[in-house]
Amino acid sequence: MAKGRCEAALCFCINFECVFCVYLQSESIQIIRFMLGTIVNTLAVVAGGTIGILLNKSLHPRFKQIYFQATGLFTIAIGILMMKDMQNVLIVVASIAVGALLGEWMRLEDRVEILSEILKKRLKIGNERFTEGLVTAFMLFCVGAMTIVGAVDEGIGRSSEVLLTKSLMDGFSSILLASAFGVGVVFAAIPLLLFQGSITIFAMYASTFFSAEIIQGLSAVGGILLIGLGINILEIKKLRIVNMLPALVLVVLILWIRSIY
Numbered sequence: 001m002a003k004g005r006c007e008a009a010l011c012f013c014i015n016f017e018c019v020f021c022v023y024l025q026s027e028s029i030q031i032i033r034f035m036l037g038t039i040v041n042t043l044a045v046v047a048g049g050t051i052g053i054l055l056n057k058s059l060h061p062r063f064k065q066i067y068f069q070a071t072g073l074f075t076i077a078i079g080i081l082m083m084k085d086m087q088n089v090l091i092v093v094a095s096i097a098v099g100a101l102l103g104e105w106m107r108l109e110d111r112v113e114i115l116s117e118i119l120k121k122r123l124k125i126g127n128e129r130f131t132e133g134l135v136t137a138f139m140l141f142c143v144g145a146m147t148i149v150g151a152v153d154e155g156i157g158r159s160s161e162v163l164l165t166k167s168l169m170d171g172f173s174s175i176l177l178a179s180a181f182g183v184g185v186v187f188a189a190i191p192l193l194l195f196q197g198s199i200t201i202f203a204m205y206a207s208t209f210f211s212a213e214i215i216q217g218l219s220a221v222g223g224i225l226l227i228g229l230g231i232n233i234l235e236i237k238k239l240r241i242v243n244m245l246p247a248l249v250l251v252v253l254i255l256w257i258r259s260i261y
Contacts, residue, residue, distance in 0.1 A: 037163025052178025155203025
């Protein structure tokens with residue numbers, strides 16, 4: 001009798017484990033299917049960055065300098081376009097001001113530099129502008145409206161078209177960026193995958209969270225940060241842009257709270 005009960009319990013456990021494994025498998029397949037655009041986007045950045053590195057090796061220093069200048073101007077231009085329709089000015093300003101203080105308190109830029117140096121030593125990377133390339137590429141590829149809209153569209157199962165279009169643009173941009181900044185641009189594919197993928201997965205379960213107002217607020221804050229990034233690239237003034245990144249989270253929280261009340 002006791003033996004029969006043990007066998008029954010064992011069968012139940014095995015069946016439960018099989019069902020759970022099948023469930024996890026189906027969930028994983030569903031997430032991968034919904035993240036098609038993000039995966040293609042990541043691969044496009046890696047491929048474009050690799051081509052850019054090969055070009056970088058054959059470029060004369062004089063051409064590299066003009067490349068940096070062109071990249072800086074291009075970054076500022078994108079930032080201006082992103083913030084030209086800015087609304088909720090007070091919320092945007094407050095987000096950047098408080099976000100910058102939080103980032104400075106958390107010493108985000110210093111921590112990113114330390115992590116970059118550890119990564120460079122482990123992988124024996126001699127590129128002096130590794131961190132700048134990683135941060136610049138991540139900002140350009142991830143703070144635009146196309147990132148949010150595309151990831152949300154993909155997450156709710158509507159379409160991957162926006163992210164596939166963005167993949168093409170980012171692929172060509174990564175060629176230009178990597179030819180100027182080097183291998184740091186290729187490594188930007190990792191935070192891109194994590195950031196964009198997180199939005200897609202979040203949208204799968206909370207698609208209504210990303211309202212038009214939140215997307216517009218993110219674009220405005222992101223545009224201002226990109227202008228600051230362009231100033232850094234042009235070496236006009238060294239701004240601690242990484243310390244301002246919490247502003248992207250704050251503007252979302254403030255606009256979401258305001259929408260509730």
